[in-house]
Amino acid sequence: MAIAKDRDQKGGFVRPSSIAASIHEQIYQRIMSLEIPPGARIPIDGLARELNVSQTPVREALTRLEREGLVRKAHLIGYSASPQLTHKEFDDLYRFRLMLEPESARQACLKLTPDTLARIESAAADMEKGEQPVDRNSRYSRFARADAHFHDEILKVADNKFVRQALNDQHIHLHIFRLMFHSRVTQEALEEHERLLAAFRAGDADGAFQAMHDHIERSRDRLAAAFE
Incomplete structure (x- = not known):
């Protein structure tokens, strides 16, 4: 081996x-x-x-x-x-995310420094340009982990340990990426992350809130197809 x-x-x-x-x-x-x-x-x-x-x-x-x-x-x-999320668990999980992550993006934007912005940008770049995976399976599973890291970097900057722990304890990104093994899930997420990064770079806290809110809603809509 x-x-x-x-x-x-x-x-x-x-x-x-x-x-x-x-x-x-x-x-x-x-x-x-x-x-x-x-x-x-x-x-x-x-x-x-x-x-x-x-x-x-x-x-x-x-x-x-x-x-x-x-x-x-x-x-x-x-x-x-582990069993797949039920439709109700899926809906509850996304409601949970919408309550916490957009405001966390706003708070992160208000607290950004050049160093923490660079860290978030590095995490975003790793999703697209990191070490090349050897096949489609490893590419998708690697993206799921990198996506979780990107969102966690934002939570770190927002600096609310209770929110961060509550989100991390659910292993959200691993479970939602397991719902649908499809390249559309990754490509559209990258585009939405770029809109969030643009708000961070501009220091637009309200824009960061809205970009994160839109990203989570679109992620929900993409993955809801798994229950059809």
Whole structure:
């Protein structure tokens, strides 16, 4: 099995990342692309044989995925992929986002410094220009993670730890991207993020509120097709 490699902070020495991290990434991609369907059992022994590793890194990866809300563990049954959001949960989640994220964008805009704006812009750029994924599955799953990072950077600047924790605890972006495996979801999100960045660059707090509000509503409309 090929093990992912990372460069150190100086860009020189290349070292193998942990086997558990590599296994986590592979299972994560399968869940996000629906290769492992919602509710499907995830047998540890079967995955270990398929990935040619011991059961220990598979258990470690599944434990991490459980914390991320993507798998569940049941007594005497084992692990399974978390069920898909119901239509009501989906609607409730987007109402929740609309209550918190537009105002967070406004507050972030009011508190921006050149350094924090650069950090948000870097997170946005990473969604489009980061390390090239090897296939469509990894590209989509990587985008979901990068999207979550972009939104979290805005929450960091808004600087309300309760709002940030409430949103992060729901693992929102992982669950909504799992609803529909489609390139339209990513391309339109990039365009909406650019309108939000334009408001940040202009110091337009009301514009940032509206751009985030529109982005969340359009995201809801795109993904609602999963329930048709």
